[in-house]
Amino acid sequence: MTASVHDGGDDEGAAGTAAPSGPFVRRASPTRDDVARLAGVSPAVVSYVLNDGPKPVSAGKRERVEEAVAALGYRPDARARSLRLGRTHAIGLIVPDAANPFFAELAQAIERAAAPHGLAVLMGTTADDPAKEAKYLEDLAERRVDGLILISSRSDQDLSPATTLAVPVVVMDRTPDDLPISTIAFDNVGGAAIATRHLLEHGHRTVHFVAGPREVAVSGRRIDGWRAALEEAGLPTPRPTHTPFTYEGGRTAARQLFARRHPPAAVVVSSDVQAIGVVSASAELGLRIPDDLALVSVDGTRAAAFANPGITTLSQPIEQMATQAVTTILARGGDPVHVVICGALTIRRSCGC
């Protein structure tokens, strides 16, 4: 891999026709006062025109202002505006891993839900690192975002800093019920139970579980659901395999599982990324899915749909969750709200149907 650098100055330096004020001169942004001066009106009038109020402006001056705005390429400074108006028209979004298809789809859904309200999204990823999470929390609070959507991996206890933030916060993907913060959570317990039962209905008597890291809250919830389904069927629960929420994590888990004396014939995987890793590793080991290993996962991302074979997955209603989150943020000031959303099984080939 090589990189070649051409300095554009050579080619363009002589011509200099494109840019209005000479080549590559980055002018400081014009201010409203500049516009006023050029239009021969007072700064206030410029505001009246741009905001279409609160005072009327004569047609003549209005036109002069509009011309000046165009001539200068004037754009009002959102910071100054926000300082005066009190709102930033931005929300913060903190996710553990933007490259995980689930969070990627969720983030995009949130952006789509936010855009109609004129809200931009400031995103940060934490890699499950509490220090990074705290840093982003502080940074976004200082930027005075209008709201904050936090997908935290921390334990309920550690979440309290988010309480004191003077910014409306909604925590997704988990439920610290005891904190005065709004939550919108997926029914992880119920979801994992449904996934597990589906495998049981196929006649499997032993269903293993590939879990996330121990520290991550959702991971525990999904284990609970799996265990509940097994117990309700009067079956023993094997030890879950803990592994990161990544492709690699899934691969590692699969290798461990198949290295055993009695390799599993059915497994619930706690996320789509991991499931894709399991599928990939299984293929490399010469095992066929679903024949040698039946598999169901949780998330419902598009990536699971296009795995080979397609992965049966308990779909989280991502759009709905995103909309709920944004709605909750916009309902600032009200008492905290706790929403629990359930999923539905999307059946594909990996489970043996």
Added chain:
Amino acid sequence: MTASVHDGGDDEGAAGTAAPSGPFVRRASPTRDDVARLAGVSPAVVSYVLNDGPKPVSAGKRERVEEAVAALGYRPDARARSLRLGRTHAIGLIVPDAANPFFAELAQAIERAAAPHGLAVLMGTTADDPAKEAKYLEDLAERRVDGLILISSRSDQDLSPATTLAVPVVVMDRTPDDLPISTIAFDNVGGAAIATRHLLEHGHRTVHFVAGPREVAVSGRRIDGWRAALEEAGLPTPRPTHTPFTYEGGRTAARQLFARRHPPAAVVVSSDVQAIGVVSASAELGLRIPDDLALVSVDGTRAAAFANPGITTLSQPIEQMATQAVTTILARGGDPVHVVICGALTIRRSCGC
């Protein structure tokens, strides 16, 4: 799928011990003046303490200020700070599709590269819609981001608005050489050629191409590379199959390809997402990769590594590109720079090796 809403007020209203000043009272953020008042010093001194300068402060007052800051949970307002200081410590990032693994990985790499410089990332996705792109461009310019990384799908012509932005812009993933904007581009032509040649070396005499949408610039570049490799081998070039840069696009393309009288035995796919779609669709059609269809794609995402079978792909050095982009942004003011970065083939099973 159902959603149940519990109003947290019921459970928590009575207790109200957690939050310092009563349950759910969202105080407005304290200002520096509040801190000064509480500490019994002037506002200026608060600044001196917080910024550790420019003037020295006596130990006593310093401590009083620090106590007041802690007591109030004071966080300086980044907007006001930025207005005064001239920098926002944020960069904008405009991508076509954050759920596309390539852009997801690139975005995350950019965030990682930006964080050490204290830069937050404001991300927007455009879905290849020029109107959305323009909207984000304006919005980010108004927010006065310190720089803007644009992954545009527009033709070179349409990019000129980005020139007048008064914000340092770097365009990635394509190269409008004629505009006074920095670019950091992947060698799409060379890359596609390498991918194609690899298939030719395997003895294939007909190599098809699954391209992106006609309007998207990179798509054309990659077609050029593929065509060049074929011509250089004295082979004819079939008509490329145009399809969106998505999983679904890949599936559609595969179905079209295999519906032909003479289905292809070798294909270069212009992105990893599409390639995963092709692999998935092929499996559904009962075709084996690489035996029935040898496949090479371009991008080098982790998703391609974990496809089944693993996809041979021309890897873009994502980290390096991200670092370059951030570095270029930080070198604000200099003449535009054009960087071209080449990739390397990552060989997996899909090509028949």
Added chain:
DNA sequence: TTGAAAGCGATACCAG
């Protein structure tokens, strides 16, 4: 219909 001026919350100069 227009404009002067008071903030919004911070920084840093200039005087004490």
Added chain:
DNA sequence: CTGGTATCGCTTTCAA
């Protein structure tokens, strides 16, 4: 050392 105060760019009230 400490503290007024002008300033960043904008909105909006109040007075003309």
